[in-house]
Amino acid sequence: MSQPILLTVDDDPAVSRSVARDLRRRYGKDYRVIRADSGADALDALREIKLRGDAVAAILADYRMPQMDGISFLEQAMDLFPHARRALLTAYADTDAAIQAINVVDVDHYLLKPWDPPEEKLYPVVDSLVETWRELGDRAVGDIKVVGHRWSSPSYQVRDFLARNSVPYRWYSVDDAEACRLLEAAGATAADIPVLITADGTVLRQPDGAQIADAVGLSTRPAQEFYDLVVIGGGPAGLGAAVYGASEGLRTVLVERKATGGQAGQSSRIENYLGFPDGVSGAQLTDRARRQAQKFGAEVLTARDVVGLEARGSARVITFGDGSEIAAHSVVLASGVAYRALEADGVAELTGRGVFYGSAATEAPECHGEHVYIVGGANSAGQAAVFFSKHASAVTILIRGESLEASMSHYLIEQIAAIGNIRVRTGTTVLKAHGAEHLEALTLCENGVTETVETGHLFIFIGAAPRTDWLGDGLLRDAHGFVRTGPDLLAEGRRPPGWPLDRDPHYLESSIPGVFVAGDVRAQSVKRVASAVGEGAMAVTLVHRYLEEQ
Known part of the structure; x- marks a missing residue:
């Protein structure tokens, strides 16, 4: 070559x-x-x-x-x-x-x-x-082939999983002649889509994330049964913890249920992160962080769903969805948050078929010449609006409030104001999403006046719901589900019920000793990429302190 x-x-x-x-x-x-x-x-x-x-x-x-x-x-x-x-x-x-x-x-x-x-x-x-x-770079994109339908939610999920894990693939619409030839060669039919075909000819029909990860060579199985540190969640906080943990000699494994990066990894451009005056895409930033963690020796497991966390003596045990377990001396919980569901008729039925949560960058080419609607007024929504404005004929941001100033950074507001095909509609909510096979229109309510607008793309960036239901009663959380840590656990100077140690919880420590919390999932945290990375690094410092006490 x-x-x-x-x-x-x-x-x-x-x-x-x-x-x-x-x-x-x-x-x-x-x-x-x-x-x-x-x-x-x-x-x-x-x-x-x-x-x-x-x-x-x-x-x-x-x-x-x-x-x-x-x-x-x-x-x-x-x-x-x-x-x-x-x-x-x-x-x-x-x-x-x-x-x-x-x-x-x-x-x-x-x-x-x-x-x-x-x-x-x-x-x-x-x-x-x-x-x-x-x-x-230019790895062959013909090795992995995906046959699916543009308006199929499972097809979108396969494409999104591959894209967010930086796995090159070639997309074939089920209506194309070449897709028909591939399905025939694979012994599959249109009823089997999405169909994924690997370089060695392996055929996966309607695969889930774990099956895709195994097929394309992503690591899904831990190399050991016991670690010094398990990091749950691959967003900025989890990646920060993995980098600092592994670089400081801890046997570290990071577990992510879909793809490293979290919500930050879906940002088209982050421009207020220290050290990147030109800005950096979320995918670039988190990919570099993942490679950095692996360079120092951290394992990264993808498509593993954690469903349990408990203390067994001095060990902290993680249970996966398939019933398998790994244990460690300590845990950093950095599972982040998910966008809240938009409560409007038709939205759930059309999710993945014109309605998307997050930026869904794989949809950008399909937005060419279209009118795109974005719900949400935080930075992630603003970054998406700037990104899609380069592809769509028009982008409309819908917010409940009176302006963007309360929730969006000033630099983004200025950018949006300078882009001619972006419009901000205040005091506006989505009442209904219309469409049969895919999204075709939205009914909006603006200050009490309803209107139906045609669109094939709605991107949702509203609120932040912590992913903590799987924790059960093991860790104390606030009324919204965020995990309480450190001083927040001390009610009127008293330690949390069942706390077994003679000291107060460390600053980022949860109600289970040795389980630390970093990033957006932590109660009272600052919802910024830089603070999440900082908390991940700080958590590792506290892990060392905890291990020295044992």
Whole structure:
């Protein structure tokens, strides 16, 4: 196989030669460096590369070029090599434009010219680009095939599971001739959809998450029976706990019931997270965190549903849905929250068939030229609105309140106000979702006046319900189901009933010693990605303190 390619585009010959020279010096052994003097020439080169079947790892494009600027070029380059990582070369005066380009073409980085010394300013950026490409890049998408129906909720669930776990696949609509040929070869019929076919020819009919995970090579079974630390939940808090636990020498396993990232992993772009001035997608951030945890030795189990947690002497025992168990000295509960169900006629029946909870990024291509409606006024809803505005003809945000100011960050409100095809309707609720096979219309009530609007896509981002029903009476929770910890457990200075130790619970410790709680599932927590990561790290510090006491 030929070497993957690093492509640079700059209309200034001196700059073009300079960046190519610096790239060859560092990466010439493993990558082929190609340079072009214009966007048009670069696109011609990319088309030829595509025809040859070679891979492009990263593209570095100058922002200011005649005829075709760097943003326009990268937009077209993405059509040819969507997995190639992208960086924009820009002068200091164009920094604002480069940051805006982050939202247009999902640029991974921008580089200020000059980048001297390259060891400090160029190579760390390119290292990040090629590392990400190696993890997520041009793996063959034809290996895993999914045959399903666009308006089938189970088909959507299979696609969503694969996408959120960064598993490439090829989608075939059951109405297509090629889908019919695949079903015939697999000995299946349209009644069996969704059908998943792996690279070795294994056929899965209407598979669940655990079956898909096993088939595509995700880890689902623990390597050991006993650990120092079990982390329940793979959102930012759980990933933070896994990174710090494993890096500090604890035998750590993270258990996630669907895909790492949680709600944050579905965010199209997080722009207020420390250290990412250009913003970062939730998928990128959580994928990096997962790889970081695994680098330090943490196991990550996917598609495992935890249904029980109890103390057995000094051990803390986790029970899975299939009845199997693992035990540990300590536990960090970071199971996060789920979006609350929208209570409106027809919504439940049409979920997965035009009605979606969360951003459902796999639906973005289907929204082209459509009018999309979003329910919710928090940051996740705002990020989704900005994301879908690039695909849909119009996006309408529906909120009960009088404005977004009470629930959304100021930077997002400003972005939304500047995007012409986003509208915010205040004092508005959804009364009913209409449709037979899929969503076709919504009945809205705005300040007492009802209206029916046509739409095929409704995305819901309302409230936060903790996933704690499975805990039973084992851990004390507040009236809303959030787990109480530390000082919140001390009623009038008294320790919680049944507390067996001579000390008060540690700050993030639950009513079971050795079981710590981090992130959104904890009562009184701050619902932000940064605070969740911080609590995950803090929980590991308290785990060490707990283990030293034993």
